[in-house]
Amino acid sequence: MSTVTAVPIPPVKRAYWLWLLVGIVVAVAAAAALATQGDDFLTRNARKSNVVTTASGLQYQVLKAGQGASPTDTDITLVMYEGKLLDGTTFDKSQQPTPMPVSGVVPGFSEGLKLMKKGAKYRFWIKPDLAYGAEAKGPIPANSTLTFDVELIDFLPEATIRQLQQQQQMQQMMGGGAPGGAPEGPGGR
Numbered sequence: 001m002s003t004v005t006a007v008p009i010p011p012v013k014r015a016y017w018l019w020l021l022v023g024i025v026v027a028v029a030a031a032a033a034l035a036t037q038g039d040d041f042l043t044r045n046a047r048k049s050n051v052v053t054t055a056s057g058l059q060y061q062v063l064k065a066g067q068g069a070s071p072t073d074t075d076i077t078l079v080m081y082e083g084k085l086l087d088g089t090t091f092d093k094s095q096q097p098t099p100m101p102v103s104g105v106v107p108g109f110s111e112g113l114k115l116m117k118k119g120a121k122y123r124f125w126i127k128p129d130l131a132y133g134a135e136a137k138g139p140i141p142a143n144s145t146l147t148f149d150v151e152l153i154d155f156l157p158e159a160t161i162r163q164l165q166q167q168q169q170m171q172q173m174m175g176g177g178a179p180g181g182a183p184e185g186p187g188g189r
Contacts, residue, residue: 041086041145042127051125054115058108059125063149066120071113071155073103079113080151091139097153106131109148116152124148 046053053059071077077100083092102113108130116122126146128134136142 042125045125054111056108056111056130057127058111058130059127060112060115061123062120063123064119064121064151066117066152068118070115070117071102071152073110073114074158075155076101076158076161077113077155078153080153082149084147085140086145086147089139101158102155106146108146109150112148112150113152116150118152118154121149121151124150 042057042059045051045059048061051059051061078097079100080094080097081092082090082094084090100113102110105113106126108124108126111130112122112124112126124147126148128143128145131144131146132140132142134142140146
């Protein structure tokens with residue numbers, strides 16, 4: 001036969017209760033901090049007053065307004081641009097005005113170009129699914145949010161550019177050289 005000896009439990013000191021309460025408050029605060037830490041860059045960026053978010057999730061900021069019409073999917077734009085990763089690393093930058101077909105770039109860049117007017121300068125933040133997604137492209141890691149500063153210098157319909165190229169090819173085939181029989185450069189022909 002066993003006998004159980006009852007041992008009285010001494011009361012918990014008031015200081016222990018206080019430490020327990022402080023620990024619970026710290027744990028709740030840490031959980032709240034972790035919950036807001038999951039708030040990514042684009043969510044924080046969208047809260048800025050001068051940043052616009054489109055239905056697709058593209059974010060942009062107008063740095064300089066332009067005038068006139070905006071390009072469409074069938075246009076070729078002439079732009080100056082700089083592309084960066086969120087850490088500030090530049091992965092591409094134009095050295096001179098660069099022709100870009102509106103429909104020939106990543107979806108987020110294309111959408112942004114169609115918002116601009118001639119002479120405008122915008123900053124785009126392109127989320128991964130509007131850029132390269134899970135695919136790494138050269139210096140751009142997979143699932144990267146891209147930042148672009150873009151200046152739209154001009155744009156023309158693709159058909160007009162093709163027509164100009166055909167005219168240029170015809171001129172070259174018809175004898176080339178400078179128009180009007182002028183000397184081609186220093187020292188003549």
